[in-house]
Amino acid sequence: MAHRRFKQVDVFGGSPFKGNPVAVVLDAAGLSDDDLAAMARWTNLSETTFVLPPLDPRADYRVRIFTTLHEMPFAGHPTLGTCHAWLEADGKPKGDDIIQECGVGLVRIRRDAGLLAFVAPPLVRSGPAPVDQVEAIRLALGIASADLLDVQWVDNGAGWLALRLSSRDAVLRVTPDYAQLGKVPVGIFAGHDAEFEVRAFIAGDAMPEDPVTGSLAAGIATWLAKEDLAPDAYIIHQGRILGRDGRIHVCRDSDGLWIGGHAITLIDGMLRPSGA
Known part of the structure; x- marks a missing residue:
């Protein structure tokens, strides 16, 4: 098996090692589904992504996103981490924004x-x-x-069910029993004004509490915007229980609801499946 360019990117962190890592395999053409699943299990991160040529001519690249358990049609920090890695590897977008193709279709990134x-x-x-x-x-x-206080599905392809709690302290006090939680990805959140606290649980995954979760943040932000429960710009904090400092920037403008954050490459090299 040929060598592949490989990066590990920290996404949504307030500083290096404080966000959520994603493994990005560039030049993934020619790998089988079994290859992709095996690599994702080996990295043992919440997600590993694989960059491929786009099928849709409007897209700049295509990405497939794998957890240690299955493939996902969309996920947030893998979207930004993959985009960062692709740009850093001399990717050239066709327009001002980057257009990613994935399981849910085309995703615009700015x-x-x-x-x-x-x-x-x-x-x-x-x-x-x-x-x-x-x-x-x-x-x-x-x-x-x-x-x-309330419960809503906020499933944008990642399957999230979100629970709105009474306070940020109530969010931080939660201690999950993963054996009883079931298979549905569950997010909990609370906050007001410009500060929200979020936690995300995925029973059975290699990392059952996700450090910082862009897809969940996007789903919650969609709920908050629909019910006018948040301002046009605010920050979602996540990962404190895990020693992280996740900061997701949410901004609503005339172009849409944007979910943003920092991304930094912490590992850069080659994946050498042959061992040579």
Whole structure:
């Protein structure tokens, strides 16, 4: 198997090693689905991405996104991390913005004041979840009934169910029982004005609590915008329990709802499957 360019990018961190890492395999053409899945299991990160030539002529590149368990049609920090790696590897966008092709279609990414930001994709599922499912999740997370304000699907391709809690302290107090949580990716959040706290849980994944989660932030931001529960610009904090300092910048303007953050390459080299 040929050598491939490889980068590991820290995304959404307030400083290096404080965000969410994503492994990016450039020049992934010719790899089989089994190859991609094996590499993702080996990196043992929440996501590994593989850059391919686009199928849609409007796109600058195509990306496939794998967890240690399965392929995903969309994910947030892999989108920005892959874009950063592609630009750093001399990728040249066709226009002012970068157009990424992935499982949910085309995703627009822009560069703005040192940040990369993607337009939040539309939700494929929204609205309330079944009462018995919500109660099972509440018990698995140990959330007091009085602290649970609302629950909505915020699924933009990543499957998220989001629980809005009464306070940021209530979010930080949660101690999940992953054996009882089930297979649905669950996010919890609270906040007001320009500061929100988020946590994300994916039972069974290599990293069952995700450090910083762009797809969840995009889904929550879509919910908050629809119900006018947040200003046009604010910051989502995530990862404190894990010793991270995740900062997701949300901005709503006439072009859409943008989910942005910093990205920095911390590992840069070659993936050598043959060992030679």
